[in-house]
Amino acid sequence: MRKIAKLSLILFIIIILHYFISSLLSPLNLLEIINIVLMLFFLFRGIDKSIKIALILGIAKDYGQTMNLGASSIIYLSALILVCIMRNTILTHQNRAAVFLLSLLFNSICFAGFILSKFNLNTMIIQEATIALLVNTIFTFLIFIFIQWFQNQFRKKFI
Amino acid sequence: MPYYNTINKKIIITIIIFFVFLALYYLHFLMPIEKMLALFFHPVQTEIVQHGANINKNLKAISISKNKLIKQVVELQSEINDLNIQLLKLQNASEENQELKNMLNFKNNNNYKLLTGEIVYKNNLELEKSIMINLGSKDGVRKNDAVIVGGGMLIGKVIKVSPYQSLARLTIDNKSNILATLENAPYTVSGVIQGFQGTNLSFNYIPKNIAIIPKQKIITNGLQENLPPNLFLGQITQLLENENNIFNSALVETPYNIEDLKIVGIIAISSPAN
Numbered sequence: 001m002r003k004i005a006k007l008s009l010i011l012f013i014i015i016i017l018h019y020f021i022s023s024l025l026s027p028l029n030l031l032e033i034i035n036i037v038l039m040l041f042f043l044f045r046g047i048d049k050s051i052k053i054a055l056i057l058g059i060a061k062d063y064g065q066t067m068n069l070g071a072s073s074i075i076y077l078s079a080l081i082l083v084c085i086m087r088n089t090i091l092t093h094q095n096r097a098a099v100f101l102l103s104l105l106f107n108s109i110c111f112a113g114f115i116l117s118k119f120n121l122n123t124m125i126i127q128e129a130t131i132a133l134l135v136n137t138i139f140t141f142l143i144f145i146f147i148q149w150f151q152n153q154f155r156k157k158f159i
Numbered sequence: 160m161p162y163y164n165t166i167n168k169k170i171i172i173t174i175i176i177f178f179v180f181l182a183l184y185y186l187h188f189l190m191p192i193e194k195m196l197a198l199f200f201h202p203v204q205t206e207i208v209q210h211g212a213n214i215n216k217n218l219k220a221i222s223i224s225k226n227k228l229i230k231q232v233v234e235l236q237s238e239i240n241d242l243n244i245q246l247l248k249l250q251n252a253s254e255e256n257q258e259l260k261n262m263l264n265f266k267n268n269n270n271y272k273l274l275t276g277e278i279v280y281k282n283n284l285e286l287e288k289s290i291m292i293n294l295g296s297k298d299g300v301r302k303n304d305a306v307i308v309g310g311g312m313l314i315g316k317v318i319k320v321s322p323y324q325s326l327a328r329l330t331i332d333n334k335s336n337i338l339a340t341l342e343n344a345p346y347t348v349s350g351v352i353q354g355f356q357g358t359n360l361s362f363n364y365i366p367k368n369i370a371i372i373p374k375q376k377i378i379t380n381g382l383q384e385n386l387p388p389n390l391f392l393g394q395i396t397q398l399l400e401n402e403n404n405i406f407n408s409a410l411v412e413t414p415y416n417i418e419d420l421k422i423v424g425i426i427a428i429s430s431p432a433n
Contacts (some may be wrong), residue, residue, distance in 0.1 A: 019204055019280060022280065023280075024418075026283060030284075048173075055174075059177075066282075066287075066289075124285045
C-alpha cells in the first residue's frame with residue numbers, strides 16, 4: 001500500500017512537471033521530463049519497472065494532451081524494448097558512453113514515433129526534434145552522472 | 160533463469176492489464192473514473208497553465224528590457240523587479256477581466272451559444288499546436304466548433320471531444336485550414352488560411368488579379384461547417400507573389416500568442432440552444 005502511494009505521488013509530480021514545462025515558452029518546452037524519467041528508471045531499476053511506469057505515464061500524457069489513449073504508451077514501450085535489446089547485445093557494459101548512446105537511442109525512437117504518429121513532417125519539425133533530442137539526451141546523461149555521484153558519496157559516508 | 164522468467168511474467172501481466180484498461184476506456188466503462196480525474200486534475204492544470212503564462216510574460220519582459228536594466232542603478236533593480244511583478248499580476252487580472260468582458264459583448268451582439276472555458280494544456284511544438292479545454296460534450300461542445308478569444312478572434316477549431324474536455328487545433332498549426340475572406344473588400348475573395356512556420360498564418364488561393372494591401376483584415380467567410388462568418392483571423396503583412404503559381408498568397412500576422420492564452424470561448428452552433 002505504501003509502495004503504491006509512493007509511486008502515485010512520484011507519477012503525479014512527474015505529470016504536473018510535464019504539464020508545467022509544456023506551457024512554457026519555446027525552446028524551454030522541448031524538455032521531455034517523461035523521457036528523462038523513463039530512461040533513468042530503466043538504467044537504475046530495470047526493464048520491468050520502467051515498462052510499468054511507461055504505460056502509466058503514457059496514458060496520463062495522452063489523456064491530457066491528445067486524447068488518443070495508448071499511442072504514447074506504445075511508443076515508450078517499443079523504445080524501452082529496443083533499448084533493452086541493445087543493452088543486452090551490443091552495449092552490455094553500463095559505462096558513461098553506453099548510457100549516453102542508450103539515452104540517445106531511446107529519445108530518437110520516442111521522437112520518431114511521435115512524428116510518425118502525427119503524419120506530419122517538414123524541416124521545422126525535424127529541426128525542433130533534433131534540438132529536443134540533443135537537449136533531452138544531455139539532460140538524461142547529466143542527471144544519471146549526478147545520481148551516480150550522489151550514490152557513491154552516500155555509500156562512502158554511510159557504508 | 161527463474162529470475163528472467165519472473166520478469167517476463169511481470170511484463171506480460173503489465174501489458175495485458177494495459178490493453179484491458181484501454182479496451183475499457185474506449186468502451187466508455189471508465190466514465191466515473193474519468194469524471195473524478197477531471198474534477199481533480201482540471202483545476203490543478205488550469206493553475207499550472209496560468210503560472211506558465213505568467214512566467215512566460217516575465218521571461219519576455221526580462222529579455223526585452225535587458226539593456227535598459229543594465230543601465231539602471233543597481234540599488235533600484237530589486238525594487239523595479241518587485242514593481243514589475245506586481246504590475247504584471249494586475250495586468251493579468253485586468254486582461255482576464257477584459258477578455259471576459261469582450262466575450263460577453265460578443266455573445267450579446269451575436270445569437271451564438273458561447274461557452275467559456277479554461278485551458279488545461281498547451282501543445283506548443285512545431286509538430287502540433289493545440290490546446291486542451293476543460294469543457295467537453297457534457298457541456299455542449301461538439302467537434303468542429305469554433306474557439307475564440309476576445310471579441311470574436313478565431314484561434315482554432317475543436318477536433319476532438321470527450322465528455323469532460325476537448326482538444327482544439329490552433330489556426331497556426333500547419334494542418335489547420337480555415338476558409339476566409341477579406342474584410343470590407345469591394346470584391347469577393349475566397350481563400351484559405353493555413354498555419355505557416357508555427358507562428359504565422361498564410362492566406363492562400365488569392366486570384367492574381369486582386370490587389371492586396373498590407374494591414375487588410377482577414378475574416379471567416381461563413382462557408383465552413385460550424386464556423387460563423389466575420390470572425391477575425393489576422394492582418395495581412397506581406398503579399399507573396401510567384402509567377403509559377405496560378406494563385407497568390409499572403410503572409411498574415413497572428414493576432415494572438417499561444418503562450419499568453421488562458422481563457423477561451425467556444426461557439427457551440429451545433430449543440431441545441433438552451
